[in-house]
Amino acid sequence: MSEIILRPATVDDAAEMLAIYAPYVIQTTVSSEYDAPTLEEFTRRIRTFTEKLPWLVCIIDGEVAGYGYASPHRTRAAYQWSVETSIYVAQDWHRHGIAGAIYAALFEVLAMQGYYNIYVGITSPNERSMKFHKSMGFVISGAYQESMYKFGQWRDVLWMGRSLRPHDGAPEPTVPFPEISDSPLVSRALRQAMQRIHDV
Numbered sequence: 001m002s003e004i005i006l007r008p009a010t011v012d013d014a015a016e017m018l019a020i021y022a023p024y025v026i027q028t029t030v031s032s033e034y035d036a037p038t039l040e041e042f043t044r045r046i047r048t049f050t051e052k053l054p055w056l057v058c059i060i061d062g063e064v065a066g067y068g069y070a071s072p073h074r075t076r077a078a079y080q081w082s083v084e085t086s087i088y089v090a091q092d093w094h095r096h097g098i099a100g101a102i103y104a105a106l107f108e109v110l111a112m113q114g115y116y117n118i119y120v121g122i123t124s125p126n127e128r129s130m131k132f133h134k135s136m137g138f139v140i141s142g143a144y145q146e147s148m149y150k151f152g153q154w155r156d157v158l159w160m161g162r163s164l165r166p167h168d169g170a171p172e173p174t175v176p177f178p179e180i181s182d183s184p185l186v187s188r189a190l191r192q193a194m195q196r197i198h199d200v
Contacts, residue, residue, distance in 0.1 A: 006059075007059070008181050017064055051178070055070075058197070065090050107164060134160075142158075
């Protein structure tokens with residue numbers, strides 16, 4: 001039986017995570033970047049975002065099979081309770097429930113931190129991603145028509161969103177992820193999410 005670990009990512013995971021991400025940049029429109037970041041830049045992103053938000057990594061038999069993270073949705077104050085999410089899974093590990101497990105963990109962790117909304121931008125057409133996000137509770141929020149130019153073509157970006165909690169009253173300040181990353185509640189959320197991974 002394979003050993004499966006779902007845990008917070010560290011900079012030590014950067015090279016393996018970048019190896020997963022780079023083909024999405026170079027070969028697909030999933031990423032809006034033209035060139036894959038350097039390891040130095042990718043490591044900087046991990047350090048910067050994890051000061052407040054979770055980056056999670058799925059390791060199977062000692063190798064990174066996928067990762068996901070949250071980033072700020074907008075930088076102005078009124079948006080501080082909303083995040084964007086991204087998940088990348090190694091090509092050999094598609095259809096094993098890894099993306100769903102990472103999302104399930106992110107939902108729990110971000111709710112613990114006090115966030116209210118998750119948004120994801122999907123470059124169209126991508127029916128597989130739309131179907132997956134609908135299965136995870138996302139609904140279509142809108143689209144930016146012909147807002148992205150890559151591989152010689154203008155493309156729409158569809159936005160989908162998911163609420164993490166009722167929008168009742170004024171929100172409390174969010175809690176930085178490092179303050180809860182070692183808590184029993186986060187550990188339990190990660191263990192429960194791992195149960196979604198199958199056939200490994």
